[in-house]
Amino acid sequence: MSVNEKKRGRPNGKQSQLSAQSILEAAKSLMKRDSKTPSIRSLATELNVDPMAIYHYFKNKNALLEALTSSLVSEVYQPQADPDWQGELRRLCVSYIELLQQYNGLLQIMLGMTSLGPAQIFTERYRSIIAPLALDEKTEKDSLDLLADYLHGFALSASCCHDAELIKPQMMNGPLTLICKSLET
Numbered sequence: 001m002s003v004n005e006k007k008r009g010r011p012n013g014k015q016s017q018l019s020a021q022s023i024l025e026a027a028k029s030l031m032k033r034d035s036k037t038p039s040i041r042s043l044a045t046e047l048n049v050d051p052m053a054i055y056h057y058f059k060n061k062n063a064l065l066e067a068l069t070s071s072l073v074s075e076v077y078q079p080q081a082d083p084d085w086q087g088e089l090r091r092l093c094v095s096y097i098e099l100l101q102q103y104n105g106l107l108q109i110m111l112g113m114t115s116l117g118p119a120q121i122f123t124e125r126y127r128s129i130i131a132p133l134a135l136d137e138k139t140e141k142d143s144l145d146l147l148a149d150y151l152h153g154f155a156l157s158a159s160c161c162h163d164a165e166l167i168k169p170q171m172m173n174g175p176l177t178l179i180c181k182s183l184e185t
Contacts, residue, residue: 018049020057020067027068028103035104037065065109066117072103073110073118079129086180088129093151093176094169096122100155101164107155122148133183143183150175 026046030038040061044051058064077095079088100107110118126144135143158167 018047018053018057023047023054023057023064024068024071027064028072031068031103031105037105037109040064062113066113066115069106069110069113069118070121072099072106073121075099076122076125079125083132085129085132086177089126089180090173090176092122092125092129093147093172096151097155097158097169097172100151101158104159107152107159111152119148130183135183139183143179147179150179 023043027038027043030042030046034042038046040051040054044054047054054064058067073096076099077091079092082088123144126147127140130140130143154167154172158164161167
């Protein structure tokens, strides 16, 4: 008979390597490896801690998922000060789609969230790219909504495809060109 070596409850100060960041990194790794959102139990097993130790850093699973999605979306392309705003927008969109393809289930988590944390990260990057166009507030919002709906539809179709190689980011070139042209007028 073996004894469970996991420590129950809160992690012990300096002895523990557990932190919010280490939990997020493990969650990313599990999500990428298993192609699904990790459960608290699987995360605790991966970290060799009691599941309750995770709740010391995140008050509930929703808080963990919000931190996870914000952390992942923050890895999306960071726009540069470049006069080629169209190229910057394409790089942002391709980076976002690649992230959604790498982490199966991420889009579903984001669409089910009530907070705007991850969406705000993308929105800020989008706004920094189109700032030189000096669009009015309504046009800026409408264009962001259109782009987000297009990207999410693209990601959803890619996730449903039986052969992931059939759906490539280059397939977005035509629709993105059309969106860019509409923003210039």
